[in-house]
Amino acid sequence: MSTEPRRLLPLLSSHRPGRSAVTCEYRCGNACAHPAPNTSDNTYFGDVAKSVLSRRGALKATAVMSATAAGFAALSGTAAAEVPAALAGRGNGHGKPSRPVPGTDFTPVAPNTADAVVIPDGYDQEVVIRWGDPVLPGAPRFDHRNQTAAAQAMQFGYNNDFVGLIPQDSSGWRHLMVVNHEYTTETHMFPAGTYDPNNPTEEQVRIAWAAHGMSVVQTVRDPQGGLKVVPSRYNRRITMDTEFEVRGPAAGSDLLKTSADPSGRVVLGTQNNCAGGVTPWGTVLSGEENFNQYFANADAVTDPVEAERLRRYGFKAGASRRKWERFDKRWDLGQEPNEANRFGWVVEIDPNDPNSTPIKHTALGRFKHEGANIKITKDGRVAVYSGDDERFDYIYKFVSNGRYKPGRSAHARRHNSRLLDDGTLYVAKFTGDSPANEIDGSGRLPSDGEFDGTGTWIPLASGNVSHVPGMTAEEVYVFTRLAADKVGATKMDRPEDIEANPVNGRVYAALTNNSDRGKAGKAAADEANPRNGNRNGHVLEWEEHRGDAASTTFAWRLLLVCGDPAEADTYFGGFDKSKVSPISCPDNVAFDSHGNLWISTDGNALGSNDGLFAVPVEGPNRGQVKQFLTVPIGAEACGPVITDDVVLVAVQHPGEGGTAENPESHWPDGGAAQPRPSIVAVWKKGKWGRSGRIGS
Template structure:
């Protein structure tokens, strides 16, 4: 763990996952992002059978409800536009976003690669000022106060919510976690170390930023001092909603009512609701807290009595839950957060009705009966897939009254967890990825109720207990253990739902569950994608059908791959799928996180048609720089624009020896017009030249 001596000498702390990262990512990312989750025992020790199979849903995703926003203030232009790097010739004439797939890029390449005929530039980077040009970024002179006024670190979920004319927009991005070893020079005093910790607290959370441009299909610039610009940090006040709000399980000495909480942590993926708010998932919150580590709740959530990687407990007692009065502080994280980007003065909300676990994110559709349905994955080995169905119905329209009502939809409803059943004999699921005799991994599933309209349906659990210790309740209910459900995205037109299982190298190990039909490979290093169809094509249904769309990997070296029947020798190699987007043709776009550690290529963004003769054809569109992952894809093919969040470039470097110079690519150590010779997580736009 990080110590003062480690910081002062610039040495890396001991990394428990060093030498054990054949799967998803580097040991540094494991340490900082998920508190070395794979080094510790799997939190799910329940005896649930892996029932074998899954399904899902309906309606549309984004809805732009805001009017044109007046742009004002000084304009900050990102770094110089990066030249598009050549790939194979082409693209199909006349097709928007037509491209020839790029060749896989070696993991060590510190370059952002796009197809021939495209260009790229950052819209905004870590440290760019949001409220005043006087808050300009200087990595040698950062303070917590400055960071609260600058774009945060390690952006993940992303959306670009455009105004009606297409010349103004709001960018919303999560800031998931920090890497102090490459953000700061080594601390030389305890006081400097504590200030770096406070800066890191301010670098977490979310950023909301207004954009403008002069023409459609052209790059955006962001506006310093715009009225809707906002930073939400690990110290921002939040309100609890739902049945657990006010519960004794949420009360602390700082909040004796259990109704408010400071901050949001580990904000991973998310979603934009049909009523125009943004949801964010609090994922790896356990790594921020030191606890007694003895309760069933602590053990199930990976909380332990050990010093944290960042040492925030040294500057804020709430991060040491052994401190009298703060025992419940970890219960106050692990929720879906809702933020209104159109109202910078509205307090963000944590929705207890959607349960507490390592939320990757949440995506909302409207079912046939008008109720809002949110799909959610718990990003942990052998954990579960969930959905929430609102009690009240959605009111269409953009009036203030309708919007005010719709913003309450996630406060009350029913919470379910998925149980999958396969339709092939167990002996045919060999763990190798070989298809069973019926030619598909598929079957049926059911949504098991945990809470129905605010009433617990789990024996021995009150409603509050279900919503605070959701994992324990789902264990009792008998949910199917999955290979790390990350993004769960409803298709905007087909009514299907896509569940991304990023990987699980523990499947099939001694004492752990082996292959089952919805998770058919042991040592699942490359991950897979499941396609769900809800009964009656209604998102609020309680049963579904499912099939596996993709078994990811590099077909050149892995014979267990499957691409919906498309010839494996004609696809781009893909590993560790993470985030999902859709374009106007209905094609799926997959962002990856962890390919360098598995197939040796950089992470990227891939297009996958879902219909017709090219169904399952994976085509790589872009590749991100050394040691980075691709996050939060937004695809606007009608506008000929693609957006991604580039997270943790140069993750394995140090202050003295940086491993990436993305996105500015200026001389190491220099600082010119806000550009710095070191990595800066950024939001990037790609457009057709």
């Protein structure tokens, strides 16, 4: 356990909850301080329930059957053979808790505000790599007072988020670690007094360009525990100067052409890379998220159609926060309006080929991708799940036409990557199964004791064919949000990371929060988003029809309604709320080899530092949330990676609640050191291997 002092606190304290103002400004451009871009008038379950679903029994007997077609009787008495027990009303935590579930046998960490990574007793930790550490040969040692763009392009980037491990041997000793660098906070990156937000120097801007993107590093297991970064030909930095190939049905579209790229097929850089996923063929998918904040002068675009497209994606008038437009016109929408359309994609890199050109996949749609994760369909095709991280935006799925080729050879990687360029893009519509008067926005459970229902995947486009009236296929892919508005998708509470459980096959999505839910003129609570003023978020679970990711119907329920377990508006899978850790603002999800769900948080609204939590999803312990660690002051817990031997967490933006002169945190180096975003490894004390398994 960390030797840093813990500062315990009540769940609701005078400590300012949530993200710092600095984080909000630089990470997402203060998105929550502005009106939500989705002003569509989609119909919601709660709006029509009185006229369509006057009785719960009527829904279960008739509406579910007709809505899901093909005889899918999810959540009805006949569904038990097709829907797992947890989605058929059994194994939902109401039974007597068993002994600790394998993978979760640790003593939970208490809520705290320590300036440290606080871990359970019996565990060790170390920093694997931190901002500015060498990645490429010849990289200089990090010098906070004498940074250069050339040095940063060879060093580990800023504000690490997604972490992926790609095995390089069967023993698990060597991996390629891939890390996203989501955004830069220039007011904290540079020494006090050297950075003027209104007048950055060109060199400072170029340092920021180099600090974005991704890093690939070779890691080896340390016999004493943890991972170590070693020199390797695979080590790589991807920055805002790296060339990307645009692929898929929108490649070459007039909507993507600029003066620098009249082909519409080559983009420099990737930015705001948030979560991601390791593909079955050993590449990495990464989602471009809050890209809108980097562009200036949206008000210079006067064509009403183009202006509405920019507004729907959150582009603002006037200068950008970082002033990049002063040094490259592509960030000025008045000069290059199409440059904005070249970000907001899922990108793919091949860590095993350091000379490969990264890809932007247009068939997966353009929005604020939190990440992208894959599940193989029953007939061998590829399904990709992704959330649009914005208040009142949507959940998406892509299903390929071609079939997956097992293996991680260069041939298999090329073949499988091409699958992501041809298929059908869908958006989700959720329907609850409770009467309208039981979904009142309070978070009170309906009479059946669960928030649950059925859902439909609505097709948006297949290849060059649009399924959205009034939009071409190219417009659907480039302006996916507007397409989803038109077909009546369900507005969600900031859908973030989405991943399929490799053990039970179900899919889990983190919905971080939405304090605007239920406000005047905004969408009211529905059963999939059951609380107005939702500060703490929830976790959604669904089962595709017959467990097939290619299905267009599914059954869903909420696993967690997060917050203080002492409050009436929280729900922990039916588990005894007096025996769980409080959890707020779920962000990223991952799974261990037992199928337990692990959740990292962003913006804890309960007064504690953010952290990482484990929760069983099966049996009598279903919903038993246990906090595994907390991150330092001002930081967010990202990543994470859960193996039998080690947990990896990306500690993002430590100390951002303070200033460059007086940061709130001095982690990881302590003393008066500048805080540095870093990757942390945690493992059980003792010999690596079976005796040292996480949570065993």
